[in-house]
Amino acid sequence: MKKFYCLFPHGKNIHLIKDVGMIPYTLHKEKLYEAHISFYEQEENLPSLKTDVNGLIYDRIKNFFSNDDIDTFFFLLTRFWKIDVLMMFHPSFKKVLIACFFKIITFNRIKFYFKLDMSEKTFENDQNPVSSMSELRKFFYRKAGLFTVETNKVKDLLDESSFVNVKYLPNGFNNESSCQINSQKKNIILTVGRIGSFEKDTDTLLRALSNVDLQNWEVNIVGPIETEYHENITQFYRSNPLLLEKVKFIGNISDRKILNEYYKEAKVFVLTSRFESFGLVYAEALSQGCYIISTRLAPAYEITSGEKYGFLFDIADDAALSSKLSDVISGKDTLPEYQKIMSFANTNYDWSVIVRKLHSMLEG
Incomplete structure (x- = not known):
């Protein structure tokens, strides 16, 4: 061989x-x-x-x-x-x-x-x-x-x-870590990345969340947190005390099985990156049936099949992000069936x- x-x-x-x-x-x-x-x-x-x-x-x-x-x-x-x-x-x-x-x-x-x-x-x-x-x-x-x-x-x-x-x-994505979802997804918004890094632009996500009524939804923010960013998180909670129990900074998850459980439960995956060659998290989220809301980057456009399985907004446009999240949470926007998203992922990624x-x- x-x-x-x-x-x-x-x-x-x-x-x-x-x-x-x-x-x-x-x-x-x-x-x-x-x-x-x-x-x-x-x-x-x-x-x-x-x-x-x-x-x-x-x-x-x-x-x-x-x-x-x-x-x-x-x-x-x-x-x-x-x-x-x-x-x-x-x-x-x-x-x-x-x-x-x-x-x-x-x-x-x-x-x-x-x-x-x-x-x-x-x-x-x-x-x-x-x-x-x-x-x-x-x-x-x-x-x-x-x-x-x-x-x-x-x-x-x-x-x-x-x-x-x-x-x-x-x-x-690795199909060994992708699995069939046997129960309905939960009202969870997920992001995964280096929290607080310039590339990932976590500030845009936090500004958007400050202007969204999450109702019965929660947000899981997964990834290592830049040391200097902890003060930003503290300030976010000071300004938004009602979000303390709804917006959760999970920290880094190195165990892929545990991380996949977060993808598996989430309905929506958000990425506010300023640039990406092709973020692997896109494919991982798609493989677990997550609807992708992302900055308007080339890999995001392609992996959402031209926004069929996602929504794109301009870099640092927290108003557009908060508006979209509000529409999803209120039910104004109906998400594609997660099984169709997974099928698209399996065929292409x-x-x-x-x-x-x-x-x-x-x-x-």
């Missing part, structure tokens, strides 16, 4: 249940490749290898040179003869040169796959990061291998004359479906 390697030097345990780990793991699970993953991290610090991605082979990168590119080069130099496909993220020019070098010495036997993990924010002010490349750099990028992006919008924005082999491939598309791209 062909061998697939994913190199992500600064990977931690959490990355094993994100796209970094789920792509090689699912390729293994689907018996498409013998899959390996490589971080600097010691194996004993990666418990998810035995629980969430059992069967994925760990091959540690040695941090000899304190330089990711040099360490990657020597890692490949000691193993290139047994690697068939190599996956890396964020293709710097040095990574592209490394890829071209090993393609040359293996007579083009090794296939390289680069996941761009790029959001439309990269193209703000019409600045295409590819258009300014020299012709020599473009030449090497054309020869390096397969590149994928997570949304069709970003794919369209990229200059395909530079990245000849750019393909669309979204992120997904199951990792098993996605990696089979990847396999076709690599072997086609």
Whole structure:
């Protein structure tokens, strides 16, 4: 069986249940490749290898040179003869040169796959990061291998004359953690992310909630809380004492089974992010039948099937968010059946479906 390697030097345990780990793991699970993953991290610090991605082979990168590119080069130099496909993220020019070098010495036997993990924010002010490349750099990028992006919008924005082999491939969810919902969902609004970070813009959510009559609904805010954000939370409750029992800051949840119970119970998933390449939480929420209310980002538009299974509002527009939440809570807006949302998710965003598309791209 062909061998697939994913190199992500600064990977931690959490990355094993994100796209970094789920792509090689699912390729293994689907018996498409013998899959390996490589971080600097010691194996004993990666418990998810035995629980969430059992069967994925760990091959540690040695941090000899304190330089990711040099360490990657020597890692490949000691193993290139047994690697068939190599996956890396964020293709710097040095990574592209490394890829071209090993393609040359293996007579083009090794296939390289680069996941761009790029959001439309990269193209703000019409600045295409590819258009300014020299012709020599473009030449090497054309020869390096397969590149994928997570949304069709970003794919369209990229200059395909530079990245000849750019393909669309979204992120997904692990169907092993998705389950049939046997009871009716509860009147719960859920958000999951790094609470208080600039990217996630929790302030917009809290401003919106201050102007919503939650009635018999509650809000669960899940994720690690930035240290400096605790004062904002305290101020929120001071200003809205009636929300103390209705808006709950749950904190970080590392156990995926517990987190899935939160998705499973929630009717609505809210994300107020300023930018996302493709938030994995979108696919996780969709897989559990959550209606998605999100800022107007490319991945949100696609994963809601053009707002069929969600609603989009402008970044930092708390008035639009509070208005939509009020309409949902009052029953003015009827949500799609959660079974239909789950069916859409299973068809389009199951990792098993996605990696089979990847396999076709690599072997086609």
